[in-house]
Structure formats: structure tokens, C-alpha cells
Amino acid sequence: MDQLLGGQIGLEDFIFAHCKGQPKEVELTKNEELLGLTITDNGTGYSFIKKIKPGSLVDSIKFISVGDVIEKIEGKCFVGSRHFSVAKALKDLPIGHTFTLRLIEPSKGGFSSIGPRLVPNNQPPNLGSGRETLRLRANGSPVSSTSELSTSVIEKINVLLESFMGIHDNELATQIWETGSTHGNPHDFVMAIGDSDLQIFGFNEDLLFDLWGVINDSKTGQTNSKVNPS
Secondary structure (H helix, E strand, O other): OHHHHOOOOOOOOOOOOOOEEEEEEEEEEOOOOOOOEEEEEOOOOOEEEEEEOOOOOHHHOOOOOOOOEEEEEOOEEOOOOOHHHHHHHHHOOOOOOEEEEEEEEEOOOOOOOOOOOOOHHHOOOOOOOOOOOOEEOOOOOEEOOOOHHHHHHHHHHHHHHHHHHOEOOHHHHHHHHHHHHOOOOHHHHHHHHHOOHHHHHOOOHHHHHHHHHHHHHHHHHHHHHHHOOO
16 A cells, blocks of 8 residues: 555555455464454444554464454454454453454455546546545545644554554544543543543553543644744
């Protein structure tokens, strides 16, 4: 994707056309706290592997690939569940436990029917400034782009979500940022998280502290930039 875009379009969202391919099962033993997976979903009940951490347990099993849909864990079906439910199920497995993971790999010919869009008068399409984030809903309609500052904060929040929970979710990261940006101290931020629908994620204290650090640093930087524009 980096080669395809030439580094000119700043798309933070992961775009993946998953056409169902071969199902496969793998048995593995959880020998450390984190498996090395980052999981996301398409908003319609299918959670797939977005990233595999180099050197991790999963990275050593070449049978598992980016783009695989996680269908079942120990026989329990997760089709119809959000990706954080899948991540929690994997995280809750005890260290030393051996379990079965059923995956569905994407069809290798998934892009065979996709061609370039025709543009009138042979004019190149308008690709924008490359500084916005475009998120596509399941129905195909685009969500409005965010500012460069917000995009940077969301990227940093996603890094924390990946390291603590193994998930990547721009919508969740945006909600966390919007919640934190309206509060002036970590106590109010934690209370606001606890009083919102975000409490279902069960964020631990370390993660909340780090999230507040990212949010507060970004708010401080935004304020400074307004006072001392470069």
C-alpha cells in the first residue's frame, strides 16, 4: 500500500477488501501476555488481523497472516462481535494455555475486478492535500475528514490501544480524544470515561494515565501554537 500510494496520501485508516477465501485452523500456546496481534473490524461483524508485531509469538507462525478474519477462538464463534471482544478473549487466555484459532484468509484474487475510475477529459482525480484522514463507513459513505492535529493525536492514542489492548480503532480513539479534550485534569478525564459508554472497555489505570498524557500534551501544544504561531 505504501508503494501504491507513493507516500503522498496520508491515510491512517486501514483499507482492506476481504473476499472470503480458505478457512484454516491453528493450535498455539500462549507463552506470553501479548500474542503480537493488532485487531480491527469492518463494522459489520468481522474482525481481522491488521498488524503482526515482528518477533512476536504469532510472527513465528507463518500460517497466520495480516488480513485473516478471526472466526472462532476455542470453538466459540466471534462473527458478529466487535474487535475489542475478540482482543479481550485472546487477552483473557491464561499464559501457558494451548488453544485453537480458526481463521479465514482473504481470497488472493480479491482485487481482480477492481479497475481505475474513469475521469472526464482525462484529468487526474483530485487526491486532496494528503493531510486528512478519510474513514469509510460500511454503507460506503465517507466520514468527514479531521484536522492534522487531531489526526496526530488519534494516531498516538491508537498506538497506546495497540500496546495495551491489541486493537486499532480510529472511531474509539477519536471518542477518547473528544472526551479528554473537554476536561482540564486527569481526575475529571477518568471520571468522564467511567460515566460514558467507554467504561465497557475496562481501561486500566496505566492506560488511562498514558492516554491523558497524550491528550494533555496535544492540548498544550495546540494552545502554544495559537499563542506563538510558527
